[in-house]
Amino acid sequence: MLTGTLVTVSGFLPIALAKSSTGEYTRSIFEVSAISLIVSWFAAVVLVPLLGYHMLPEQQHHDGSAHGPDVYETGFYRRLSGWISACIERRWVVLGVTAVLFAIAMAAFTRVPQQFFPNSERPELLVDMRLPEGASFDATLREAKRLEKVLDGRPEIDHVVDFVGTGAPRFYLPLDQQLQQPNFAQFVITAKDVESRERLSHWLESTLASRFPTVRTRVARLENGPPVGFPIKFRVSGDDIATVRGIAEKVADKVRADARTRNVQFDWDEPAERSVSFEIDQLKARQLGVTSEDVSGFLAMTLSGYTVTQYRERDKLIDVDLRAPKSERIDPSRLAGLAIPTPHGPVQLGTIGHVRDTLEYGVIWERDRQPTVTVQADVRGEAPSIGVTRDIDSAMATLRATLPAGYRIEIGGAAEESMKGQTSINAQMPLMIIAVLTLLMIQLKRFSRTFIVVLTAPLGLIGVVAALLLFGKPFGFVALLGVIAMFGIIMRNSVILVDQIDQDIAAGQPRFTAIVGATVRRFRPIMLTAAAAVFALIPLLRSGFFGPMATALMGGITIATVLTIFFLPALYATCFKVRSDERESRAMDVASSETC
Structure with missing residues (x-):
């Protein structure tokens, strides 16, 4: 009995020793099982015989012996x-x-359908709202207020908490926390029960698509296991951003082509943040006695302001800043007409350079020091995300074969985390096998x-x-x-x-x-x-x-x-x-x- 119990406990060893976030999340299974099995063995060899001795009656056979008829006959x-x-x-x-x-x-x-971890059975729903890159905090707040009004009065909802400019704090261990961004808002909606949560989820998906068409939204249940966010992810990496995005568009088309996917998104958008820069013609600037430092200081004072003095009001000192009027600060086309003072007289900025008004990426994600675009998607209903990911990956075999040198497509999401977890478990399997074989050899001797x-x-x-x-x-x-x-x-x-x-x-x-x-x-x-x-x-x-x-x-x-x-x-x-x-x-x- 002891050997059998220890063999059973040894079966849980890979869980206890797995060096991964997945192993850390499930380690308590080993701890509880091992303690329970060992305690049950002590109870079986000590407590059960004692109780049997005191509680079970001694059966007397008709010939006076303490043995009854053979039950195996x-x-x-x-x-x-x-x-x-x-x-x-x-x-x-x-x-x-x-x-x-x-x-x-x-x-x-x-x-058999493949899965990483199932969704949580908690009643909360997470609703992510992401405005285009460059959107202000005020614009995000307005959209969040609109959604609050839409949710008001829904019978399935117990209460709602929303966070603008950041994600929810970690109120739940596997929560996929979000970075602080002015164009992001997250709602934590607590339904009255799981059935209400499911009804609310379906209603929200259709409502958000129709009433918030310019906002990227996502409705998700809480996760179990290590947080992965979107269950389906494909990472496209390479040196040139434009080429990477072009490949990512093709990957997204493959993901959309699978009827089991929905809500296909990129983790960073097209250039959307307005960027104004001034390019100096160094030859002309030197001829007119203007340096790059002069231009930089002048533009900083004009646009951001420069503290020229302080005003005392009772026990407080208030900075007094000097800067250009608002009409000159918000219109980049007027910058070229501004005059920068020099010892030889004012010089218009337009005579020593030109203003560039362009759009830039608000966020550029890199992996292994290469720009990386992640194509991510949810699954419809209870479709197995790992199986869907593998099917899509198989469909991209031709696309992979035509990739330029130095560019690659990698699997992420639930499939990647599942592979990491299984790898960490498999790494400990030899130890489990050695422990089991040792126990068996000690007991069986052959x-x-x-x-x-x-x-x-x-x-x-x-x-x-x-x-x-x-x-x-x-x-x-x-x-x-x-x-x-x-x-x-x-x-x-x-x-x-x-x-x-x-x-x-x-x-x-x-x-x-x-x-x-x-x-x-x-x-x-x-x-x-x-x-x-x-x-x-x-x-x-x-x-x-x-x-x-x-x-x-x-x-x-x-x-x-x-x-x-x-x-x-x-x-x-x-x-x-x-x-x-x-x-x-x-x-x-x-x-x-x-x-x-």
Whole structure:
């Protein structure tokens, strides 16, 4: 029991040691599971026998002994014994059917929807409003006020909080926080319940599109797991901004072409911020005795102002600034007519240079020191974002092949974070394997027996795939953690059964009889513990976060337990070449018969 418990705990090791934000987010699963399993083992070996001694009555047989009739001589156990014997006699058929089922499950796994983390079941909705680059704080505030009036009186809403010029503070750990920007506003809308949240979300999407056509908006639920923002992202990087944006437009067309996507956006816009600059003709400026410093100081004083003195009012000093009238400051075309004073007299700016009035990028995002445009989108309904991302990426194979040298398209969003999380988990798998094998070798003392136990672990994947497809659940990161832990649960049952077989053989029973008898005697405890685990997971089925994991575990444990009862005896008999005619013969020396 202790070895089985420690093997189960070892199955959670990759979760505890994963060096990623995903691992940090899910580490508590290992901590809670490990503590619970170890405490339950202490209760099983200390508390349960004590309670049984004091609470269970001692049953007296008719002959005065304390032993009643053999429960394994009932009709059910006789039939079970016959089924197990048939599996051993037709071992190659059993092994072949199991291998075929496993191959079918692996092929069917490609049809299981892929997911990173599900959306939160909290009642909040996030509404992002992003005006064009260069928009003022006042303009953003006006649009936010308009949306407040639109939301006023909606029956689904409990309360609303909006933030103008910045995003909401981190009131929720996985919140995707936004940078401070004057053209950005974020609303946190708390609905009365989850059903109201969904109705409100659909209404908001259509209302914002019709009543705020010039504002980029996004309606999103809160996330679970590491924050990713838009679930679908493709990054386009290169040296030239214009070329990068051209490629990004083509990527956006590919994303829009998929009917499962919506709200396709770029993370930074076309040039929209007005920029006024003055280019000096240095030759003419030197001829007229004007330096670049003179021009810079004059323009700074004209446009921004220059403190010339201070005015005292009681105990306060107030700066007095000198600058040009507003009409000259807001009209760039009038700058050329301004006269800059020099020792030789005033000189018009237009005679020593010219004014350039252009539009510039308000924001330029770079990645690895290269301009990078991110094409991002949401998914419609409950479409699996990872599957959608992979399909779109496959559709861009031709586009990737025609990219200029030095330009690249990378996957981001939920697919990238999922890959990072799985990579961090996979990096710790060797340690888990070493820990499990060490425990098994200590308990079983033979590599062949350890091989048998380990070979039963993947059988749970048959049930995992079947359950996920049957109930239409996605396979996400949390479900992956459940599957890894399931391997430990399956191997625990196998350890108990193999150890019982070895004990019976060591006691002198024929090997065939020992395999059948040990399996029959361990049938009830193995099935009851599996059933208890399955029933304990039922309350989690309706959970948006743990539902896929519960479905995967229930299917995997159920199928693996049944296969353990019938597959493991056949595998044991195959490895040790147990003959059918050994039912009545004495057990031979195990060491001389081991071939695996």
